[in-house]
Amino acid sequence: MKARENLGERRIIEIIQSRLDLLPKMPIPFGDDISAYNIGNGKLAILKTDMLVGKTDVPPSMSLWQAARKAVVMNVSDFAAKGVKPLAILVSLGLPRKLTEKDVEEIGRGLNSGAREYGAYIVGGDTNEASDLVISLSVFGVAEKGSLMLRSGAEPGDWVAVTGLFGKTSAGLKILLEGFKAPKDICDFLVEAVYMPKARLKEGLALAASKAVTSAIDSSDGLAWSLYEISKASSVGFLIDSVPVAAEAAKFAEMNGLDPFELAFYGGEEYELVLTVKPRLWSRAEKAVKDVGGSLIRIGRVTAEKRVLLETEGEKRVIEPRGWEHFRRH
Amino acid sequence: MKARENLGERRIIEIIQSRLDLLPKMPIPFGDDISAYNIGNGKLAILKTDMLVGKTDVPPSMSLWQAARKAVVMNVSDFAAKGVKPLAILVSLGLPRKLTEKDVEEIGRGLNSGAREYGAYIVGGDTNEASDLVISLSVFGVAEKGSLMLRSGAEPGDWVAVTGLFGKTSAGLKILLEGFKAPKDICDFLVEAVYMPKARLKEGLALAASKAVTSAIDSSDGLAWSLYEISKASSVGFLIDSVPVAAEAAKFAEMNGLDPFELAFYGGEEYELVLTVKPRLWSRAEKAVKDVGGSLIRIGRVTAEKRVLLETEGEKRVIEPRGWEHFRRH
Numbered sequence: 001m002k003a004r005e006n007l008g009e010r011r012i013i014e015i016i017q018s019r020l021d022l023l024p025k026m027p028i029p030f031g032d033d034i035s036a037y038n039i040g041n042g043k044l045a046i047l048k049t050d051m052l053v054g055k056t057d058v059p060p061s062m063s064l065w066q067a068a069r070k071a072v073v074m075n076v077s078d079f080a081a082k083g084v085k086p087l088a089i090l091v092s093l094g095l096p097r098k099l100t101e102k103d104v105e106e107i108g109r110g111l112n113s114g115a116r117e118y119g120a121y122i123v124g125g126d127t128n129e130a131s132d133l134v135i136s137l138s139v140f141g142v143a144e145k146g147s148l149m150l151r152s153g154a155e156p157g158d159w160v161a162v163t164g165l166f167g168k169t170s171a172g173l174k175i176l177l178e179g180f181k182a183p184k185d186i187c188d189f190l191v192e193a194v195y196m197p198k199a200r201l202k203e204g205l206a207l208a209a210s211k212a213v214t215s216a217i218d219s220s221d222g223l224a225w226s227l228y229e230i231s232k233a234s235s236v237g238f239l240i241d242s243v244p245v246a247a248e249a250a251k252f253a254e255m256n257g258l259d260p261f262e263l264a265f266y267g268g269e270e271y272e273l274v275l276t277v278k279p280r281l282w283s284r285a286e287k288a289v290k291d292v293g294g295s296l297i298r299i300g301r302v303t304a305e306k307r308v309l310l311e312t313e314g315e316k317r318v319i320e321p322r323g324w325e326h327f328r329r330h
Numbered sequence: 331m332k333a334r335e336n337l338g339e340r341r342i343i344e345i346i347q348s349r350l351d352l353l354p355k356m357p358i359p360f361g362d363d364i365s366a367y368n369i370g371n372g373k374l375a376i377l378k379t380d381m382l383v384g385k386t387d388v389p390p391s392m393s394l395w396q397a398a399r400k401a402v403v404m405n406v407s408d409f410a411a412k413g414v415k416p417l418a419i420l421v422s423l424g425l426p427r428k429l430t431e432k433d434v435e436e437i438g439r440g441l442n443s444g445a446r447e448y449g450a451y452i453v454g455g456d457t458n459e460a461s462d463l464v465i466s467l468s469v470f471g472v473a474e475k476g477s478l479m480l481r482s483g484a485e486p487g488d489w490v491a492v493t494g495l496f497g498k499t500s501a502g503l504k505i506l507l508e509g510f511k512a513p514k515d516i517c518d519f520l521v522e523a524v525y526m527p528k529a530r531l532k533e534g535l536a537l538a539a540s541k542a543v544t545s546a547i548d549s550s551d552g553l554a555w556s557l558y559e560i561s562k563a564s565s566v567g568f569l570i571d572s573v574p575v576a577a578e579a580a581k582f583a584e585m586n587g588l589d590p591f592e593l594a595f596y597g598g599e600e601y602e603l604v605l606t607v608k609p610r611l612w613s614r615a616e617k618a619v620k621d622v623g624g625s626l627i628r629i630g631r632v633t634a635e636k637r638v639l640l641e642t643e644g645e646k647r648v649i650e651p652r653g654w655e656h657f658r659r660h
Contacts, residue, residue: 124365
């Protein structure tokens with residue numbers, strides 16, 4: 001029998017799901033980024049829960065304020081990817097005994113900052129003693145039926161785009177966890193990407209309103225993994241022809257003899273949106289994002305064959321379905 | 331500076347709350363058992379989160395199926411106390427590495443059983459690695475504005491009632507954790523109360539529909555604590571004249587030289603409802619509960635002075651505002 005360490009998150013979710021009775025007429029199938037419940041009048045209650053665990057989600061030297069804020073960002077990012085405004089957030093805390101009053105205060109401030117940054121409010125919660133720091137949030141919102149951007153819906157010929165550049169967080173984590181080096185300005189920039197992630201909420205809401213998007217997901221498990229998730233849910237593949245590597249990450253890779261593609265595709269904890277757009281509606285989607293101060297970067301197109309290929313300088317290589325694995329504090 | 335071990339759950343919640351911006355026109359103030367968000371058309375989204383932690387909420391020898399089911403019961407009980415039907419549940423799991431595929435399956439089955447027992451469905455979730463077993467649930471429901479039973483609302487002269495007898499769980503925990511003994515039939519009964527708690531959902535829904543209730547809470551932190559919580563939220567006190575001790579708990583107390591009142595008032599993890607009723611509407615409330623197969627037991631009345639007194643055989647004694655403290659596995 002496999003023990004937990006060999007099971008992996010996806011297999012665990014599979015096992016649990018297989019034991020559940022299905023809500024009749026479930027508005028969104030299991031496996032998308034959020035859950036929904038039909039509340040009538042053409043509206044859906046949108047629900048999401050995600051847990052931050054100190055050991056695997058909080059790099060050393062990240063403050064408790066930052067960790068608490070990050071717990072909010074993690075959850076809001078999934079709302080962003082579906083184009084739904086987060087309204088109310090509940091907090092369930094597991095706190096180690098050693099935390100002081102000041103620590104708890106910092107967590108409270110971080111939660112509030114994260115929520116207010118995205119227009120939501122913390123409306124309730126609960127606290128418990130636990131060995132690890134655990135910040136489990138659940139987020140509530142309301143969406144019009146049919147307005148959600150789902151993982152399914154991408155079609156061959158669609159363009160695939162992202163809302164920002166990749167590789168910053170994976171480079172930052174290499175600095176924080178593996179002792180890699182970079183000049184101060186680049187180092188600060190990359191580490192800041194880890195400490196202060198941003199959810200692309202404005203972009204997600206604008207994209208959903210544009211009605212130009214056929215599928216969307218956030219990139220918290222890495223760009224490669226996100227592409228494979230859309231691939232699975234939409235039964236399509238991707239040909240990526242432009243790799244959206246951040247300049248600082250490229251520089252960091254060069255200086256340390258690392259592959260910048262590796263940083264960009266297999267990093268994680270990066271909260272860009274990955275989405276597909278009808279080519280004839282591209283300019284509408286692009287404008288929608290620009291109007292809210294963001295940018296939409298085309299990185300390739302949707303193909304019929306269910307795999308993800310990268311084409312650079314006329315050469316094709318297969319992007320592996322590898323996901324971001326949470327790190328582990330020792 | 332106080333460290334976590336000296337802080338206590340209530341102080342932690344106080345600190346966190348003091349750092350939060352308040353949702354404007356919050357339909358239910360902080361500090362009640364559930365949170366609410368106004369979704370228009372006279373309706374409120376009802377939200378609740380509660381976390382089960384292996385170390386403090388799962389007695390040794392409780393199965394994972396039972397633990398997962400209990401996590402649901404803990405949350406549903408708060409919906410019951412407010413008179414709201416739970417509709418959808420999200421699960422956020424923290425799983426220790428040592429868990430096997432069979433363990434995970436058991437958790438899945440327990441969650442499903444708990445949810446279906448109360449008419450709800452598990453609609454989504456997330457899993458993470460953690461040192462402790464953590465089952466953090468969030469529950470969603472919809473309520474008509476003004477239909478909720480809150481902690482506030484009790485008035486002097488109201489009667490106070492409960493939906494069942496007390497002391498079983500605290501006796502059961504003494505057997506499981508402290509090595510106390512009882513004859514097999516009593517022992518089995520008391521231990522079963524720990525393993526298979528029930529939320530009084532039918533009773534809570536019937537009571538809310540009866541419109542006879544002025545305040546309500548569940549007794550998960552102990553009967554004494556629940557009375558003090560209503561006392562605080564409603565600015566009233568209580569004179570308890572009849573102590574609702576379960577016969578098995580009384581017998582157990584007698585055999586072990588324990589105070590049955592202690593078991594009944596300061597136990598916890600018992601999921602009865604504690605509520606106040608207008609005396610002229612008592613028979614309506616009683617009938618509502620009886621009609622769904624339950625029973626409503628009058629235990630005293632609401633007083634103007636903000637303290638909880640117990641009157642037995644003409645003698646008054648003060649019930650202390652002591653709550654149930656989670657046990658700790660060693």
